[in-house]
Amino acid sequence: MMGWVGAVLLLLGSFGVAAAGSGREVADRPLTVLVMGVDARPGQPIDIGVRPDALGVLRLDPAAGTCRLLTVPRDTRAELPGYGPSKVNHALVVGGVPYQRRVVEGLLGLEIDRFILVDFGGVEAVVESVGGLTLDVPEEFTAADGLSFAAGEQTLDGARVLAYARYRGGPEGDLGRIERQQQVLRALLARAPDIELGPLLGRLLPSLEGHLRTDLAPAEILGLARHFRPSCTGETLWTATLDGTTATFADPLVRQPLSYLVVAETEIARKRALLLNDEGRTG
Incomplete structure (x- = not known):
């Protein structure tokens, strides 16, 4: 998931500056944020009748100055209360954001x-507002929408960055896509210190309407953006992905067999401890 998080961090920073004249100090305790990237049709609500194409949990620790991101692959098998085991990203379309939050909390054993x-x-x-991103494409490929990518370092505009990050082809499938999204995230964070927020607002804010939902308060957003901008960089961001095995099960929602990523409880406990920066406690 999560080239989208880099975009979200920039979105939040600019949104906060516009919405609040001055940010309050961030709380001392860590903040755990559910981050979702969805493929909504133009003009349609982004939080109704859609499934997250990218899903993860971001952990921001103000005292330590650290930011950690755990990606949850969208095919991960999770318990959907009232329905049974299904894909974790089915929760949003079934019950909206509160239900998606509940399902991820149950899967990972933490509070969001x-x-x-x-x-x-x-x-x-x-991506357009920062003038595109320079990415090192490891091998040439053609995305599902027909856009072709040569191997090597190149500067991509917003549409091409999106196509690059969403590509699921190749031998690694969805896990390869997650790696590309994390590459995009680091490239965005690398640009952050060079971006002047004032000019950025003029380019970005007219394009934001209808593209973002959050329950973070405007002053809270600005406080987080200011606090973590120096410390949350492409070099310091910790990222990990839930690993598992692929298996096919009947799905209670679509009523047909689907391919899932089955993640062991020990893997969840280990990655949860790393996310919370609490490696000594994995239970």
């Missing part, structure tokens, strides 16, 4: 404080 939901139009707008 806030959520951020952004659609791909918002991601594309962020």
Whole structure:
């Protein structure tokens, strides 16, 4: 998930500056944020009748100055209360953001404080507002929408960054896509110190309407953006992904067999401890 998080961090920083004249100090305790990237159709609500294409949990620790991101692959098998085991990203379309939060909390065994939901139009707008991103493409390929990518370092505009990050082809499938999204995230964070927020607002804000949902208060957003901008960089961001094995099960929602990623409880406990920066406690 999560080139989208880099976009979200920039979205939040600019949104907060516009919405609040001055940010309050961030709380001393860590903040755990559910981050969702969705593929909503133009003109349609981004939080109704859609499934997250990217899903993860962001842990921000103000005291330590650290930011950690755990990606949850969208095919992960999780318990959906009232329905049974299904894909974790089915929760949003079934019960909206509160239900998606509940399902991820149950899967990972932790409490989520806030959520951020952004659609791909918002991601594309962020990339365009910073003048594109320079990425090192490991091998040539053609994306599903027909866009072709040569191997090597190149500067991509918003549409091409989006196509690059969403590509699921190749031998690694969805896990390869997650790696590309994390590459995009680091490239966005690397640009952050060079971006002047004033000019950024003029380019970005007209494109944001309808592309972002969050329960973070405007002053809270600005406080987080100011606090973590120096310390949350492409080099310091910790990222990990839930690993598992692929298996096929009948799905209670679509009523047909689907391919799942089955994640062991020991893997969840280990990655949860790393996310919470609490490696000594994995139970």
